[in-house]
Amino acid sequence: MPAKDAMRQRILDAAKKRFKHYGYAKTSMAEIAADLQMSPGNLYRYFPGKIDIALAIADDSYEIRHDHLAEIAHDGSKSTIERLRDLFHADMVETYKTIEHDPRTFELAAIIKTERPEWVNNQLKRERELINALLTEGNQSGEFDVEDVDFAAEMLQSAMMKFRYPQLWSNLKLPALEREFNGVARLLLVGLAGRAGTARECHVEPARAPASAILPPREVAA
Amino acid sequence: MPAKDAMRQRILDAAKKRFKHYGYAKTSMAEIAADLQMSPGNLYRYFPGKIDIALAIADDSYEIRHDHLAEIAHDGSKSTIERLRDLFHADMVETYKTIEHDPRTFELAAIIKTERPEWVNNQLKRERELINALLTEGNQSGEFDVEDVDFAAEMLQSAMMKFRYPQLWSNLKLPALEREFNGVARLLLVGLAGRAGTARECHVEPARAPASAILPPREVAA
């Protein structure tokens, strides 16, 4: 039913405008309805509740981010290890820029995290699938030697935790964050290449990206 | 002045009892004073304010923890790499046990973190000194090949962030946490040994603890 979808979209647009301007808490369902010249009650024919409107907005925005991350993950011109680093890096930088540009997004994210934690976990899971794919690819190319790809992906996300949650950034600016990010990424990705690059059978040629050359410090984004 | 010190200690004991029973917020200065049969005003001759009483309690408790961690760091029977892992591990487990046993501690920690963040940073810094020493030692023994020890210690703390803050544990029980901890620790510590274990000069004998054998999964604490 395209008519219903169209109305849903109109509601989302109106809500987005209000949320951006006044914030989630200070936007009432009645206001959103009034913007669309309808009654508050009618909104509930399109969304189960207020939080679901926020969720739908977040869905859209994460869809875009996910596409972008997937693009990075599939950039054929780069090694697997570089793409893995860039994936985490892009995630951090985009979060930083988003919050810098529009702090209201932070409020929305916080509310979603407390009211629908499973939604957040699901996003994490989707991103982990990208990581999975990269690890598998790296295993095949010889860049990595990871036994349990699922597990390793989870561990990477654990260790990168600090760079995902702005609450943990404690006023660090982007350059300082990137310095830390690079340090942690280097450690982790060297760790992934560890066994492949390491001499259990020493005659095996070093992986394409030798551990000592992995992850040159990244220039700070503009 | 030992008399003053003795009174300080009595105040701390009384406060500790109240904080443990009723929590920081629900304990008033007047109550602590009444427990010691003195006036509220007199407390201020021994402590600048309520928060400083909490800080003194935390100081004591972190002194003990730090001693314990230092003991682990200097355990002569273990390799440097094992001690480094055990250091982080002990920190996580002790935090877990503490909160499990007395959730009030969590409230105290949260209050200190918001009211005196520099105190928390200082604890982090002290622990980093232990890490520094271990990395230096590992460099000498050939287990590690870390160029910038200070920087590497900071990166380790960053990557271990998730295991330090109970807020990030999201209801995971200790076994699940330890599983994640082991995974991340393996990645990181292999990363540290990376260059030492890796064949830049392939004739160099593999480090004492070959990367592939580093960090066997740790049995879950009792």
Added chain:
DNA sequence: ACGATGAACGTTTCGTTGATTATTCACTGA
């Protein structure tokens, strides 16, 4: 002089109440 007091002060917290809000539902017009 000094250790201690407790009333006094400014803030923060709390409980109550009245208003606002999210949500439901019986109903309407097409």
Added chain:
DNA sequence: TCAGTGAATAATCAACGAAACGTTCATCGT
């Protein structure tokens, strides 16, 4: 039948006076 309504309901919020709190200080007894 179905998109839409708007009054009714229940949950939440905001405001405000009262109580409690952390902290200070003039004062007391020694």
